[in-house]
Amino acid sequence: MRLLERSIVRKNHRKKWSALALAAAASLVLAGCTQLEDTGYLPGQRGTSDLGDGIATFWVNSWIALLAIGFLVWGLIIWASVVYRRRKNETGMPEQMRYHMPIEILFTVVPIILVFGLFAFTARDQAQVEENWTADEMEVHIEVYGKQWAWDFNYLEVDGSPYDGGVYYQGVQAVELRDENGSTTGEIDYDQLPTLYLPVNAKVVIDLKSRDVAHSFWVPEFHYKEDTIPGKTNTFSFTPTREDTYIGKCAELCGEYHSMMLFQVEVVSQEEYNAYIQSLEDAGNVGERGDEYNRNLNNPGTSVPEIVHEEQH
Numbered sequence: 001m002r003l004l005e006r007s008i009v010r011k012n013h014r015k016k017w018s019a020l021a022l023a024a025a026a027s028l029v030l031a032g033c034t035q036l037e038d039t040g041y042l043p044g045q046r047g048t049s050d051l052g053d054g055i056a057t058f059w060v061n062s063w064i065a066l067l068a069i070g071f072l073v074w075g076l077i078i079w080a081s082v083v084y085r086r087r088k089n090e091t092g093m094p095e096q097m098r099y100h101m102p103i104e105i106l107f108t109v110v111p112i113i114l115v116f117g118l119f120a121f122t123a124r125d126q127a128q129v130e131e132n133w134t135a136d137e138m139e140v141h142i143e144v145y146g147k148q149w150a151w152d153f154n155y156l157e158v159d160g161s162p163y164d165g166g167v168y169y170q171g172v173q174a175v176e177l178r179d180e181n182g183s184t185t186g187e188i189d190y191d192q193l194p195t196l197y198l199p200v201n202a203k204v205v206i207d208l209k210s211r212d213v214a215h216s217f218w219v220p221e222f223h224y225k226e227d228t229i230p231g232k233t234n235t236f237s238f239t240p241t242r243e244d245t246y247i248g249k250c251a252e253l254c255g256e257y258h259s260m261m262l263f264q265v266e267v268v269s270q271e272e273y274n275a276y277i278q279s280l281e282d283a284g285n286v287g288e289r290g291d292e293y294n295r296n297l298n299n300p301g302t303s304v305p306e307i308v309h310e311e312q313h
């Protein structure tokens with residue numbers, strides 16, 4: 001009886017100690033978590049958009065689950081090859097094991113559970129990411145045109161937006177900085193990059209279109225990428241939640257200067273955003289640069305731009 005009690009006490013002790021050790025290890029790992037590790041080495045940091053954190057969590061958790069399975073499988077492989085290695089004086093084939101139902105069921109059912117589990121989480125998160133703000137919810141509506149090799153941005157009027165009508169910005173391809181001798185330095189002039197302005201914490205809807213070939217709108221720190229396809233409109237809805245400057249790029253090989261098809265995203269305060277919109281209006285960029293500027297004018301919904309002859313005074 002006493003022996004039994006003692007062993008129970010010892011067991012409880014052991015449990016306590018292993019729980020403590022686990023907690024210590026976990027806190028060490030979590031405390032030592034850098035920003036990079038926290039997002040699973042994805043670019044950017046948490047709190048950038050309403051979608052980014054969910055995607056980063058999904059990515060990190062998938063890696064944890066897959067590594068755990070990986071370590072288990074690698075461990076079993078190493079264990080089996082050590083324990084069942086050929087010993088001295090052994091000849092011929094080892095004892096063969098076939099039709100062992102428990103093991104066969106295990107290695108059929110476990111991968112099925114894994115695949116369906118990953119699928120379910122992917123489907124859930126993707127549905128959430130692809131959900132769009134409704135017309136009533138939307139606070140900022142922007143048309144983004146990909147074109148060889150830059151971007152155009154139309155800031156469309158939204159109910160309750162501080163400006164009437166739309167304004168537009170037409171971007172040019174990235175410009176390389178040059179040294180005194182006029183030779184390229186390999187550095188980009190960021191001041192000349194097409195820049196998309198977004199007000200922080202606003203529900204943004206971006207319609208993605210193309211003027212010529214397939215491009216892809218990619219802001220790595222938003223953890224989101226979507227193609228711009230000629231003749232088709234894709235939509236990206238999200239809420240930027242941190243003021244900062246983000247680099248964007250075309251992620252679909254689209255011709256000779258694909259790598260120069262860069263842009264920036266400025267997430268700014270509502271006041272700064274309004275001031276920027278005002279500056280476009282003041283510069284005369286009123287209205288929008290729509291499908292009439294597409295290069296493939298045989299696409300549905302496109303027509304040749306009307307040439308307006310201004311009267312000379």
Ligand SMILES: [Cu+2]
Binds near residue numbers: 146149214216252253
């Ligand atoms: Cu492109």
